[in-house]
Amino acid sequence: MIDDLEPVLGSHTATPLGGGDICRAFRIEVDGDLYFAKTPRFPDPHLLPVEAEGLAGLDAAVPGLVPGVVHVDEDWLVLQWVEQAVADPAAAATLGRMLAHLHAAPAGDFGDGHAQGRIGRLPMPAGTFDTWAPMYAELRLRPLVDEGMPHCAALVEALLAEPEWAGPPEPPSLLHGDLWSGNILWARHPRVIDPASHVGHRETDLAMLALFGTPHLDRILSAYQDVFPLAPGWQERVGLHQLWPLLVHARLFGGGYGPRAEAVAAGYLRAA
Structure with missing residues (x-):
């Protein structure tokens, strides 16, 4: 071959x-x-x-x-080819600034993406939405909510009924879409690979970095904020943005990802 x-x-x-x-x-x-x-x-x-x-x-x-x-x-x-090195704070800061510039760049509508897009082996539906919450509910969460996930199902309906509950309005951003640490090539000038690129909410990329642990995440976020500050309360929304990758992992790998997604959704419903 x-x-x-x-x-x-x-x-x-x-x-x-x-x-x-x-x-x-x-x-x-x-x-x-x-x-x-x-x-x-x-x-x-x-x-x-x-x-x-x-x-x-x-x-x-x-x-x-x-x-x-x-x-x-x-x-x-x-x-x-990218010759990799050990992750260090300087490279993390460079990555944070690049991600901020990515998210600040002009993008299309929420939900824009390739018709054949996918994350891992799963389809990643595309569509066009004026705001993020309904796009997230309809395109990212609903297709992955299985039977036996009542809290996730209720969260989908809550996002559709009260989209402002998902946080202050944000302009659409072009996302990497699958931004976990394994998709970062660490070097003096780091690069990212294996995108599931689409137009969404910038906090989704950052929340995914935190989901499985990323070296020097504090430096990434600090440098990001220097370029493109996040809206107040972003820390409280991290779990909401992690719900999609948790559901992806639940569908692909099973294990504890489904119960973890249910726990996240239940927490947001209690806080509503």
């Missing part, structure tokens, strides 16, 4: 990397130059082109935020 890259890159050597359950990954060397390449484990004509489109959108908003796309087709995505 790796020989399929011969017409694109020429003669090369490929070293397998630890990939995920969706793609296999390789380190490619061509005449001393290094690249990252990945290929789906199962046929999917949309997966890599949609990812490349998301990377291009992020790069257009903040040049250098993502590795450059060298080649994409249905079978392969090839990116510029």
